[in-house]
Amino acid sequence: MNIVVCVKQVPDTWAEKRLDPSDKTLDRDSADAVMNELDEYAVEEALRLKEKHGGEVIVLSMGPDKAVETIRKALSMGADRAVHLVDDALSGSDAVQTSYALAQALSTLQWDLVMLGSESTDAKMSVVPAMLAERLGRPQLSFANKVEISDGTVRIERLTDVGHDVVQGPLPAVVSVVEKINEPRYPSFKGIMAAKKKPLETLSAADAGSEPSRVGLANAPCTVEDFAVRPPRQAGTIVQDEGDGGHKLVEFLASQKFV
Amino acid sequence: MSKILVLVDHTDGTPKKVTLELLTKARMLGEPAAVFVGQGYANAKDRLAEYGAATVYVAEGSEYDAYVVAPKAEVLARVVADTSPAAVFVPSTPEGKEVAARLAIKIGSGVITDAVDVRDGFVCEQSVFGGATIVQSKVAQGVPVITIRPNSTAPEPAPASPTEERVTVELPESATLVQVVDRVVEKKGARPELSEAAVVVSGGRGVGGAENFGVIERLADSLGAAVGASRAATDAGWYPHQYQVGQTGQTVSPQLYIACGISGAIQHRAGMQTSKTIVAVNKDPEAPIFELVDFGIVGDLFAVVPQATEEIEKRKG
Numbered sequence: 001m002n003i004v005v006c007v008k009q010v011p012d013t014w015a016e017k018r019l020d021p022s023d024k025t026l027d028r029d030s031a032d033a034v035m036n037e038l039d040e041y042a043v044e045e046a047l048r049l050k051e052k053h054g055g056e057v058i059v060l061s062m063g064p065d066k067a068v069e070t071i072r073k074a075l076s077m078g079a080d081r082a083v084h085l086v087d088d089a090l091s092g093s094d095a096v097q098t099s100y101a102l103a104q105a106l107s108t109l110q111w112d113l114v115m116l117g118s119e120s121t122d123a124k125m126s127v128v129p130a131m132l133a134e135r136l137g138r139p140q141l142s143f144a145n146k147v148e149i150s151d152g153t154v155r156i157e158r159l160t161d162v163g164h165d166v167v168q169g170p171l172p173a174v175v176s177v178v179e180k181i182n183e184p185r186y187p188s189f190k191g192i193m194a195a196k197k198k199p200l201e202t203l204s205a206a207d208a209g210s211e212p213s214r215v216g217l218a219n220a221p222c223t224v225e226d227f228a229v230r231p232p233r234q235a236g237t238i239v240q241d242e243g244d245g246g247h248k249l250v251e252f253l254a255s256q257k258f259v
Numbered sequence: 260m261s262k263i264l265v266l267v268d269h270t271d272g273t274p275k276k277v278t279l280e281l282l283t284k285a286r287m288l289g290e291p292a293a294v295f296v297g298q299g300y301a302n303a304k305d306r307l308a309e310y311g312a313a314t315v316y317v318a319e320g321s322e323y324d325a326y327v328v329a330p331k332a333e334v335l336a337r338v339v340a341d342t343s344p345a346a347v348f349v350p351s352t353p354e355g356k357e358v359a360a361r362l363a364i365k366i367g368s369g370v371i372t373d374a375v376d377v378r379d380g381f382v383c384e385q386s387v388f389g390g391a392t393i394v395q396s397k398v399a400q401g402v403p404v405i406t407i408r409p410n411s412t413a414p415e416p417a418p419a420s421p422t423e424e425r426v427t428v429e430l431p432e433s434a435t436l437v438q439v440v441d442r443v444v445e446k447k448g449a450r451p452e453l454s455e456a457a458v459v460v461s462g463g464r465g466v467g468g469a470e471n472f473g474v475i476e477r478l479a480d481s482l483g484a485a486v487g488a489s490r491a492a493t494d495a496g497w498y499p500h501q502y503q504v505g506q507t508g509q510t511v512s513p514q515l516y517i518a519c520g521i522s523g524a525i526q527h528r529a530g531m532q533t534s535k536t537i538v539a540v541n542k543d544p545e546a547p548i549f550e551l552v553d554f555g556i557v558g559d560l561f562a563v564v565p566q567a568t569e570e571i572e573k574r575k576g
Binding site for chain 2: 013014015016017018019024037038094095096099121124125126127128129130131133134135137138139140141142143155157158159160161162163164165166167168169170173178179180220221222223224225226227228229230232233236237238239240241243244245246247248249250252253254256258259
């Protein structure tokens with residue numbers, strides 16, 4: 001079974017992020033870059049499925065040159081090879097455009113499963129898995145907390161507000177995973193060394209079948225008109241508990257009409 | 260006036276509060292038209308009229324519930340094609356965002372998610388990077404598809420007599436690929452859903468263990484609140500993962516957020532910073548959560564929280 005795992009390089013989860021005033025896109029240089037945390041779970045799950053069912057795990061990432069670091073990490077965890085979709089023409093693409101470019105690139109690869117994190121920690125839209133499924137005309141098995149494959153069917157536990165739904169669809173399929181599906185492995189020293197020798201193919205937007213008019217900031221179907229850094233909240237009242245903290249808390253809540 | 264389609268989010272037909280919020284917002288910008296997909300329309304009818312739906316498009320049937328997400332996008336795409344609306348509003352829930360995503364691809368539109376406000380010309384305000392930055396954005400191609408966060412608009416009744424139109428969509432194979440085999444409800448009880456609760460009480464590292472979360476739950480119940488947890492608490496297994504508030508969990512924006520034993524790292528702030536009123540109880544006076552609060556108490560949560568719960572119960576009589 002061949003699995004393509006889509007990974008995205010994002011600013012560190014714990015870092016302050018900002019927009020670049022010149023083009024109103026995420027300033028990717030202002031914070032350390034890491035693999036989108038939820039994608040690590042997707043890589044791990046793909047490796048586990050491969051261990052069980054055989055086949056190949058291919059990493060696909062769209063991003064600037066620097067995204068190679070994230071690709072290497074996935075390879076050092078154990079993925080077999082990688083495809084890096086890198087092109088200035090793709091810069092500034094939004095989710096609709098990204099899903100287009102990824103779907104086009106996926107059509108150049110052989111796969112039974114496409115796996116990815118359920119959202120990126122920078123944009124937090126969590127729409128790309130659904131968009132990919134729609135574009136590819138394949139099952140959307142998203143927000144998976146558990147993935148099982150048998151007889152050409154993928155069955156997942158899809159997290160919901162109140163618990164989970166058990167849902168299933170036929171291969172090939174698109175699967176997005178949530179945190180807690182597994183515990184991602186740390187790359188071993190051997191894995192890191194091996195990753196340096198693994199095949200890494202670079203594709204331009206045109207190589208991967210994207211029409212230039214359908215990608216990039218200038219063609220984006222959404223535009224950022226303006227942005228501002230939120231002013232810090234006004235300093236609140238802070239009191240030391242002297243045995244009546246609970247009462248003071250309720251007095252405050254009552255003054256705001258919450259009680 | 261141009262129609263604005265609002266996808267009805269409901270449980271067995273009963274509309275969720277966010278639906279009423281979206282109808283209210285749609286009324287400010289155009290003519291609200293509700294789109295009901297699924298079963299139990301009889302439970303929705305009066306509420307949708309009460310909150311001003313001028314038209315209701317009803318796609319009622321078990322086939323729309325039997326498959327994941329795609330049927331709702333199919334129905335919306337059909338109604339968009341038939342009515343050429345000015346915009347489509349969808350609740351910004353995990354599933355709502357997926358419906359919007361698929362719809363946008365189907366109709367060749369741009370999509371904006373997580374709007375906290377929508378103004379004239381469908382300029383959307385979003386609160387990004389955990390509330391640190393406010394962005395004004397617009398859909399520049401096609402019919403704007405916009406998902407709006409719960410608690411963004413106060414729902415206001417405006418009784419109307421909606422025109423009802425039945426919609427039947429022959430679902431294509433691509434919309435019936437993912438079958439729902441079972442629905443498991445893990446959460447029982449009267450607490451509101453975390454994503455749309457008006458009040459959220461959360462516990463963090465300071466709670467110290469799963470057995471102590473009862474203290475948090477009792478305060479929540481006294482306020483009719485949802486319970487949340489920081490990543491430290493969910494990672495430690497003290498509280499189920501789906502209640503995690505933060506950058507890798509849920510984003511909430513309630514009227515009141517009470518953080519108990521939560522230091523307030525960026526990871527957590529990203530999920531709650533846009534709450535209207537923030538209260539914290541923490542032993543550490545240096546905890547960053549105190550930079551955000553309207554009211555903070557430096558003290559032991561095991562003393563302060565039960566005392567507050569008791570006082571609230573007393574006041575309620």
